[in-house]
Amino acid sequence: DIQMTQSPSTLSAYVGDRVTITCRASQSISNWLAWYQQKPGKAPKLLIYKAFNLESGVPSRFSGSGSGTEFTLTIRSLQPDDFATYYCQQYNTYWTFGQGTKVEIK
Amino acid sequence: QVQLVESGGGVVQPGRSLRLSCAASGFSFSTYAMHWVRQAPGKGLEWVAVIWFDGSRKHFADSVKGRFTISRDNANNTLYLQMNGLRAEDTAVYLCARGSEAFDMWGQGTMVSVSS
Numbered sequence: 001d002i003q004m005t006q007s008p009s010t011l012s013a014y015v016g017d018r019v020t021i022t023c024r025a026s027q028s029i030s031n032w033l034a035w036y037q038q039k040p041g042k043a044p045k046l047l048i049y050k051a052f053n054l055e056s057g058v059p060s061r062f063s064g065s066g067s068g069t070e071f072t073l074t075i076r077s078l079q080p081d082d083f084a085t086y087y088c089q090q091y092n093t094y095w096t097f098g099q100g101t102k103v104e105i106k
Numbered sequence: 107q108v109q110l111v112e113s114g115g116g117v118v119q120p121g122r123s124l125r126l127s128c129a130a131s132g133f134s135f136s137t138y139a140m141h142w143v144r145q146a147p148g149k150g151l152e153w154v155a156v157i158w159f160d161g162s163r164k165h166f167a168d169s170v171k172g173r174f175t176i177s178r179d180n181a182n183n184t185l186y187l188q189m190n191g192l193r194a195e196d197t198a199v200y201l202c203a204r205g206s207e208a209f210d211m212w213g214q215g216t217m218v219s220v221s222s
Contacts, residue, residue: 001168032207034207034208034209036151036209038151042214043201043212043213043214043215044151044201044209044212045212046208046209046210049207049208049210050207050208055210085150087150087151089151089153089208089209091207091208094153094156094165095141095153095156096153097143097150097151097152097153098150099150100150100151
């Protein structure tokens with residue numbers, strides 16, 4: 001099974017900060033990686049698919065990069081609505097989620 | 107309206123069974139692979155099971171293999187999860203999701219609590 005490891009687990013930041021979350025796969029997954037945002041009590045929302053493709057309607061301050069085993073999600077200028085938990089997910093071989101990164105207000 | 111709506115959750119004793127449903131509307135259900143994902147209280151997302159668009163293929167997480175089954179009724183746009191031999195560690199919100207690759211649509215979830 002492919003394991004996904006996110007870092008950090010928690011991130012404290014100010015509005016306007018540039019934020020980067022890293023996701024590492026236990027083996028190469030090419031670019032079969034998605035990023036989701038989840039707010040408390042809500043369903044996850046797809047942000048990025050196939051490593052760097054922005055889902056329709058998602059603000060352009062979100063971007064994804066990487067391939068193989070290392071990936072990043074970057075939020076260019078953190079907005080109040082962005083404080084949430086973010087998950088990566090591989091879909092190279094079935095599906096696996098990372099453990100999540102909570103982005104908190106500093 | 108394009109949506110997924112789960113139902114069937116509740117409180118159940120260890121070892122008992124429960125069947126969850128996910129009603130789809132507003133899109134061509136029979137052309138999408140469908141999934142169940144769960145989230146234990148205060149924890150992250152765990153993928154549970156997938157069924158291909160035509161029901162021809164199914165796959166399960168190791169944590170539920172042999173206990174859970176997934177099925178679908180394309181005529182009635184409904185996805186199911188039959189959960190047998192429930193354990194305390196199966197306590198979670200169960201969400202259905204759409205997608206052959208990334209999951210672009212999710213339901214709001216139904217809570218399953220396994221407790222004596």
